[in-house]
Amino acid sequence: MTRIIRVFLCLIMAQVSLMAHWALAGEIALTRGQTVYVPVYSHIYSGDTARPFLLTAIVSIRNTDPRGSIVLTAVDYYDSEGNLVRKYLEKQVALKAMASIRFIVKESDRRGGSGANFIVKWQSESAVNPPIMEGVMIGTQMGQGISFTSRGQPIQE
Numbered sequence: 394m395t396r397i398i399r400v401f402l403c404l405i406m407a408q409v410s411l412m413a414h415w416a417l418a419g420e421i422a423l424t425r426g427q428t429v430y431v432p433v434y435s436h437i438y439s440g441d442t443a444r445p446f447l448l449t450a451i452v453s454i455r456n457t458d459p460r461g462s463i464v465l466t467a468v469d470y471y472d473s474e475g476n477l478v479r480k481y482l483e484k485q486v487a488l489k490a491m492a493s494i495r496f497i498v499k500e501s502d503r504r505g506g507s508g509a510n511f512i513v514k515w516q517s518e519s520a521v522n523p524p525i526m527e528g529v530m531i532g533t534q535m536g537q538g539i540s541f542t543s544r545g546q547p548i549q550e
Contacts, residue, residue, distance in 0.1 A: 426516035473508030
């Protein structure tokens with residue numbers, strides 16, 4: 394009987410330890426702003442001849458905070474060599490709680506290349522959940538369709 398109780402207590406302790414770990418791992422780090430790198434592709438290559446497959450690239454920015462707004466201060470598009478192609482904002486843009494916005498690179502715009510990216514800067518007056526930023530690429534050619542996503546990566550607080 395004592396052995397069963399010890400095994401039972403060990404199982405409970407293991408479960409409590411796992412729950413504590415999950416709780417700590419799931420903590421949301423609030424912040425007042427970031428610079429985020431979002432990879433996108435204006436085209437990818439296919440076939441033995443590395444034929445360009447043109448894509449529309451969309452950057453989606455979603456304010457995930459249920460109470461606070463954020464302000465986008467820069468949304469800049471760079472090509473594969475790191476050259477600035479286009480500044481998407483002429484003035485700051487506010488995103489209220491749970492709102493989203495998107496910026497589009499047309500399929501016909503090949504300037505970015507396969508290593509294109511966006512640098513997005515945002516800030517908030519109070520600490521908020523960081524927004525989710527994704528690149529969404531989609532293209533269709535000759536009855537063939539392709540779509541995929543990429544996730545933004547904070548590079549500076």
